[in-house]
Amino acid sequence: MPSQDSDVPPRPSATAPADAPRKAPLGSLRALWPFVMRQKGLFLAWLLSLGVASVATLSFPAAVKQMIDQGFGSGSGESIDRTFLLLFGVAVVLALASAARFYFVSLLGERVVADLRRRLYAHLITLDADFHDRTRSGELVSRLSADSELLRSVVGSSMSVALRSTVTVIGSMVMLFVSNPRLAGFALIGIPVAVLPIILGARRLSKASRVSQDRVADANTLASETLGAVRTVQAHAREPYERSRFEAALALAVDTARRRIRSQSFVTAGAITLIFGAITLVLWSGAHDVNAGRMSAGTLGQFVLYALIGGGSIGALAEVWNELQRAAGGMGRIGELLDEAPRVLAPAAPQALPAPVRGEIRFEQVVFHYPSRPDVPALDDFDLHVRPGETVALVGPSGAGKSTVFSLLLRFYDAQSGTLRLDAVDLRQLEIGTLREQIALVPQQPTLFASSAADNIRYGRLEATDNELQAAAQAAEADGFIRELPDGYDTQLGERGARLSGGQQQRIAIARAVLKDAPVLLLDEATSALDAQSERAVQSALERLMEGRTTLVIAHRLSTVLKADRIVVMDRGRIVAQGTHAELIAQDGLYAELARLQFID
Known part of the structure; x- marks a missing residue:
């Protein structure tokens, strides 16, 4: 407010303790959906390219089976040329579709996050003085920047990986049963076991992600306040003091992030170990089938590739789950701001001032x-x-x-x-x-x-x-x-x-x-x-x-x-x-x- 009188409410310190961390469930990411739907053209183009890329990925093992059984098995040069041409054609389709998918989803992420930032900024500058009296400006800037960047990663990368991996997991499981139902049944047993650590670690990851982002916001807030008063800092020769405060805030943020990363690492390692352990066991059984003549080498090769694709996709889902937990924390923090309602409200039917305004x-x-x-x-x-x-x-x-x-x-x-x-x-x-x-x-x-x-x-x-x-x-x-x-x-x-x-x-x-x-x-x-x-x-x-x-x-x-x-x-x-x-x-x-x-x- 204009005057320096003490009847102006004091602003909170940038080093004030943050609010107690609250759980940010993945459901908070649903708030992104309206922003995605404003870009329907990009969204549909991404889905189409993702579908083509997924079909090409799932077609690749079948092409390899044809190459092994008909190309190598027949001994005909023409057959080898035809199967390898088919294999190359699948690779070209996969490359073009993947490039299109990357382009559309990355641009979708940019536009969604820009739209979200636009709405959040417009909302913040309309909130009343009471909100800004009790909220640190550095905290708001952090949510506009750091938290929004997390959401850019979700829309521009994690969302695409999650959907692609889900499609390929389902497709791989179907093709595994088509290739060899008995081996596929063994593989199916390992999937629930592999997903178990992801589910158990979700709650801890969600809390750790929220706390980590709060600590980063605290460091940003401190830097914003100090840089805004740099002349006062220099006039009092407090550069070493402010440097130590910022370093302490950074150390706390890094330590908090280390705990989050450690939890993510354990979840990812556990999931991948269980997945590929199950795949190895199934392939061991399949190798014995080929040796006994109950399965062709091409079918085993096809089964191996589908198992690798499915296992890799489940591993990718584990990593995406970790990213989604972090993004849910960011969206939860942004959602809190968007849920803020000003106490000073405009009337539903405003009254006009008499013209000209006299100023009484x-x-x-x-x-x-x-x-x-x-x-x-x-x-x-x-x-x-x-x-x-x-x-x-x-x-x-x-x-x-x-x-x-x-x-x-x-x-x-x-x-x-x-x-x-x-x-x-x-x-x-x-x-x-x-x-x-x-x-x-x-x-x-x-x-x-x-x-x-x-x-x-x-x-x-x-x-x-x-x-x-x-x-x-x-x-x-x-x-x-x-x-x-x-x-x-x-x-x-x-x-x-x-x-x-x-x-x-x-x-x-x-x-x-x-x-x-x-x-x-x-x-x-x-x-x-x-x-x-x-x-x-x-x-x-x-x-x-x-x-x-x-x-x-x-x-x-x-x-x-x-x-x-x-x-x-x-x-x-x-x-x-x-x-x-x-x-x-x-x-x-x-x-x-x-x-x-x-x-x-």
Whole structure:
């Protein structure tokens, strides 16, 4: 929120302990299905190519049988040529179908994950301030990146391997019975035994995967917070301390991942050992059949290949199961965010504001508690009427509720009781975007984006022309220094406007508010970061901007207080006095004390 007052709820530390890990069942992956269905063309093309590739794979052992029994057995060169040509034809079909399958499923994975990220990002930026107060931004970035990458692997690889392996396992079992029912029966006994360790290890893998991803998110969050405050870190010479913290977080993440990988390794090793042990035993029996003349060499070769294909596919399923457990954890974490619902809701049938908007503001018996501090009222039975075009200065000690007034006007939060009105319309009856379009905010610490100067100013009104943009910059006394930048208005300002001084950043923010040209202005001492010369110039620009507009100012300077139409003194969420500077000084109350300490040096 704009002000540095303590009535703004504190953000949680990036090193706060993560929530207790919750099991993320494979059922959470069902949430991916709607995103897959939005790419029906790619999905069907993938299924078709996968079907062709699977048929070619299952045809390969039969071609080998023909090669052995008819090609070698007949002794005819023409027969050998024909069987080898058949074998090569099957290989070509398999290669082309596999390439097509890889292309379609990989592109499907990219599009599904991009669609999921798009929806998640759109959802996150619409969630209310309460959610962002209690959630670490680094955690959100981790879910947008690391967890989404896990899902890319699922859709672009694991899903394809799982379906292909399932088809080949079923096809191999059918062909094993066609080749030799007795040996196939022996092989069938080994499959349930091989699947048993996968089932037993699933629960442990699911929990380990979720915990592992939480630890990675913790490390990402810590890095994000530290890099965002790198100047503070360097100013205190805390590079070794932050490095040790990040290394500790990484070590914990690696140790957690090691336990997960160990469990996966045991499951995979157990499954493959049991599968190929059973195959070896069956082949031993088949070799005796060939030796006794009860089976041809080609049939045994065919049986061996089908057994290898089926066994390899079951082994692949074991590995895919492990990947699916990790992805289920990622989807579970993403699903938690998508299930978050904002507490500040737009009305089903929004009411329109009267045109033109006059800017009359009313707080009527408003009571508000921040969700993070439910026992302490930020505003308590708060009543305030601001007339259209009036300039009201809000003064009071830290924690008095000044910034909360701004937050409620912008509907970052809704009051627990009481009513807020703009031009006699309850704010809760207005479409949120419509309400915020009527309000221009200039915070004490401006937020600039890592884009050009022009883009940062145009954020106030995206459709503004270049001439309007430059006029706003001139009004904010920003045009001069912008033109002196290397590329003028096209100069990239760096992350958070790092290439500008504090005063220049503030003037960019003021130009943004000038360009927005809203009927209500919220100023958190917009000139506090400027030098004396710039302050005079910007103050005169703001005075011109404030003419005919309703303005609420969180005041930190005497000049701002003196020019206000009315001063409202706040303490502990209540209005304790209001009037002009002279009237309040004469009362010798809280304002007089604040004036002596804060305004009159």
